[in-house]
C-alpha cells in the first residue's frame with residue numbers, strides 16, 4: 001500500500017488530528033535515551049484497545065513495522081523505529097488508571113500511565129507499587145512491562161514481572177486477548193510472564209493488572225562512605241550473608257559521586273572512593289536494631305563514615321541524587337553509554353576491578369552507579385559523540401565489559417533490555433539453539449516480524465551476531 | 473540550503489549535553505498537559521541539534537512550535553541533571569524563526585511599546601486596549617483575552633510609580649545601613665504601584681537608602697524570547713549604565729521575571745550576539761556581569777537582613793497566607809525559602825504551604841493570550857491547589873503570576889506581593905504602639 005493510502009486508513013481509525021507526519025515530528029520520535037537512531041514513517045495516537053487493534057491489523061496486512069512507544073526513556077533503543085514504520089504513542093490518550101482495588105491489592109492501568117503518577121495516586125491510600133526504576137518520574141507502565149524494569153527496591157521486592165499479574169494484549173494481527181488475571185497463580189501457560197520483558201516484540205499491552213502493597217510502617221536510610229570500592233562491595237556481601245534483607249543496596253563510585261555532587265550539592269565527599277545507600281523497611285519495631293547491625297558491618301569493613309538520614313527531607317535528597325545520577329554525568333562529559341551487565345554479588349569486587357582496567361586500556365572514563373544488591377552494574381562510559389575515535393573505543397570497551405560479566409557467571413543486561421544496543425552481545429550468552437528457541441516463540445506471536453522488528457532478537461539467524469548498528 | 477547560525481558556541485554546547493533521559497518531561501507544564509514530544513523540552517533540544525548540525529531546515533512549523541509550546545518557566549532548566557539550558561537554545565531558534573518568517577502584527581505592536589518604555593506584558597496592553605475600544609462593563613465581561621477575562625484585569629494606575637516617588641528615598645532616622653538601586657519593572661510602574669510603595673516603605677524602615685533611577689525601562693525579557701534580539705539589545709543598553717554600578721550594595725528587584733532577566737539573560741544574550749558577530753563590546757559584557765552579581769530579589773535582601781526590620785509586635789487579626797513560587801524566582805534564581813521565612817516571621821500570619829507550590833501558574837506572559845486552552849488547564853491546577861489551602865491571601869513575587877492567578881482564583885482570595893504583607897504587618901505593629 002502507498003504511504004498516502006496507509007495514512008488515510010490510519011486517519012479513518014484514529015482521526016486526522018491524531019496522526020503526526022511532519023519532518024519535525026518524525027525527528028522527535030527517532031531517538032530514545034540510548035544512542036540508537038531511526039526515523040518512523042508516522043506517529044499515531046490511539047485512545048482505545050479497539051483503535052490499537054485496528055491499527056495492528058492494518059500494519060499486519062500491509063507488512064508495516066509497528067512500534068509502541070511510552071516516554072522513550074529506554075536505554076537500549078527499544079522504541080526507536082530502526083526499520084521505519086508506525087509509532088504508536090500511548091502517553092497522550094491511553095494514560096488512565098482504570099481501577100484501584102485496595103482490599104484486594106490490585107490495580108488496572110492503561111499503558112501510558114507514568115510510573116510515578118500511579119505511585120502518587122496509591123500513596124493517597126497508603127499503598128505502593130514497588131518497582132522503582134530510577135526513571136520512574138518519566139517512564140510509563142507499558143515501558144516498564146516491556147523492559148521488565150528494575151530499580152533499587154527490586155533487591156527485596158523483585159523486578160516488574162513479580163508485580164504484573166495480567167494484561168489485555170493486542171496481538172500482531174489485531175486479535176485482542178487477555179492473559180493472566182487478578183489472582184497470583186493463573187491457569188494455563190504463563191503468557192504474561194513471557195510478554196513481560198519482551199520489549200514490544202510479541203504483543204502490545206493495552207491494559208495492565210498490577211499487584212500493590214501497603215506502605216511499610218518504617219524506613220531507615222543509611223549512607224556509608226568508603227575509601228576503596230572493595231570495602232563497599234565486601235560490605236554488601238556481608239550484609240546479604242548476615243540474612244538481613246535491606247530494601248535497597250545501591251552503590252556509587254568516585255566519579256559518580258563527583259557528578260551527582262556537582263548538580264545536587266548535598267554535601268557528599270567528592271574524595272570518597274565509593275558510597276553505599278542502604279535502606280531498610282518494615283515494622284518500626286526492630287528497625288533500629290537492624291540499622292545498628294548494618295552500621296557495625298559497614299564499620300567493620302572500614303567505612304570512613306556511616307550516617308542515618310534524619311528525616312524525610314534528607315532521605316528524599318539522597319534518592320533524588322541517586323536517581324539523577326545518570327543524567328548528572330552529563331555534566332562531566334556530554335554523552336554516556338550505559339552498560340547494565342549483571343554479575344553474582346560475590347564477583348562484584350573482581351568485576352569492578354576489571355571494568356577499571358578496561359577503562360584504562362581504552363582510555364575512557366567510567367563512572368559506576370549500580371544496584372549492588374542485585375550485582376546489577378551500570379558502568380557509564382563517558383565520552384563526547386563528536387569525537388569519533390573516542391566513540392569507537394567506547395563501543396569496544398562496552399563489549400569487553402559485557403564479556404567480563406558473562407565470564408564471571410553473570411549476564412548482559414539486568415534491566416535495560418537488549419533492544420538494538422545489545423544484539424551483538426546475545427551470542428556471548430546464548431547458544432545457537434537458545435537463540436533459535438527465542439525465534440520460534442517470536443514467530444508464533446508475530447510470524448511476519450511486524451512488532452518492533454530489529455529488537456531483542458533478529459529473525460534472520462546469521463545476522464544475529466551482527467554488531468554494527470546505527471548510532472545517533 | 474545554507475542556514476544562518478542559530479547559537480553561539482556556549483549555547484550550542486547545551487545540545488551535546490542532552491542525553492535524552494526525559495527527566496525534564498514531568499517538570500514541563502506544557503508537556504504534562506499534552507504528553508507529546510513536540511510539547512516538551514527534550515524534543516526541542518533534539519530539534520535544535522538537527523537544526524544546528526544542518527540536518528533539518530528551519531520551517532514555519534518549528535518556529536511556531538518553539539513559540540506555542542513553551543511558557544519560558546525554566547522548570548526544565550532547573551531540573552535537568554545534565555545542566556542543559558533549553559532557554560538559550562529557544563532564543564536562538566525563535567530569533568532566526570522571526571527573521572525568516574516574521575512576527576505576528578500583534579507581537580510587533582507589543583514589542584514596540586515595550587521597548588519605548590511602555591508597559592510590562594502583552595496581556596496588560598491588550599486588556600487596556602480592549603477596555604478603551606469596547607468600553608462598558610457589560611461588554612468587558614464578555615471579552616476574553618485568551619485565557620484571561622478582561623473584567624478581572626486590574627486597571628492602570630492614574631499616576632505611574634515613577635511620578636509618585638522621589639529619585640532617592642532615604643531612611644527616616646538617618647543612619648544608612650545600606651545603599652541600593654531599585655529596578656521596579658513595568659508592572660510596578662503602571663499597574664501595581666502599591667507593590668513599589670511597599671518595597672520603598674519596608675526598605676527605608678530597615679535603614680536602607682533606595683535609589684530609583686527614573687530613566688529605567690522594560691527589562692526586555694518578553695522581547696528577548698520573542699525573537700526580536702535587536703530590540704532587546706536597545707533595552708539592555710538603556711538599563712546597563714543605570715544599574716551596573718559598583719558603588720551600591722545591591723540592585724533590588726520586585727519582579728521575578730525582571731530579576732531573572734537582569735541576573736541571567738543579559739550576560740547570555742550579549743555573549744551570544746558577540747559570538748555571532750553582532751556589534752557588542754567586551755565592556756558591555758563586563759557591565760552585565762557586574763550587574764548580575766548585584767541583583768537581589770527583594771525577598772532575598774529582606775530575609776538576609778531581617779535583623780534590620782523594626783520589631784513586629786504580636787496581636788492583630790490572624791491571617792491565613794499561602795505562597796506561590798514564581799518560576800522565574802524559584803527556578804531561575806533559586807529563591808524559595810526567603811519569602812517563606814519572611815511570611816513565617818510575621819506573628820499574625822498563619823502560613824500554609826500549598827501542594828505543587830512551585831508549579832507554573834500557566835500564564836507565561838502572552839502565552840495565555842496566544843494559547844488559551846493549554847494555559848487554562850495549567851492555571852486550573854494551580855488555583856485548585858491554592859483554594860484547597862483555605863488561605864485568605866496568596867503571596868507571590870511576580871506581577872505576571874499575580875495577574876494570572878487573580879484572574880482565575882476564587883475572588884475571595886487576595887493575590888498580593890510578599891512585601892505587601894510585610895508592609896501591612898509593620899504598619900499594624902506601629903499603630904498598636906499608639
Ligand SMILES: Cc1cc2nc3c(=O)[nH]c(=O)nc-3n(C[C@H](O)[C@H](O)[C@H](O)COP(=O)(O)OP(=O)(O)OC[C@H]3O[C@@H](n4cnc5c(N)ncnc54)[C@H](O)[C@@H]3O)c2cc1C
Nearest residue numbers: 070071072073074078111134140142143146149150200205
Ligand atoms: C536516567 C535513566 C534511568 C533509568 N533507570 C532505570 C532503572 O533504574 N531501571 C530500569 O529498569 N530501567 C531504567 N531506565 C530505562 C527505562 O527508563 C526503562 O526501560 C523504562 O521502563 C522505559 O519506559 P518508557 O515508557 O520510557 O518506554 P519506552 O522507552 O518508550 O519503550 C521501551 C520499550 O517498551 C515497549 N513498550 C512501550 N509500551 C508498550 C506497550 N504498551 N506494550 C508493549 N510494549 C511497549 C517499546 O516498544 C520499547 O521496546 C532508565 C532510563 C534513564 C534514561
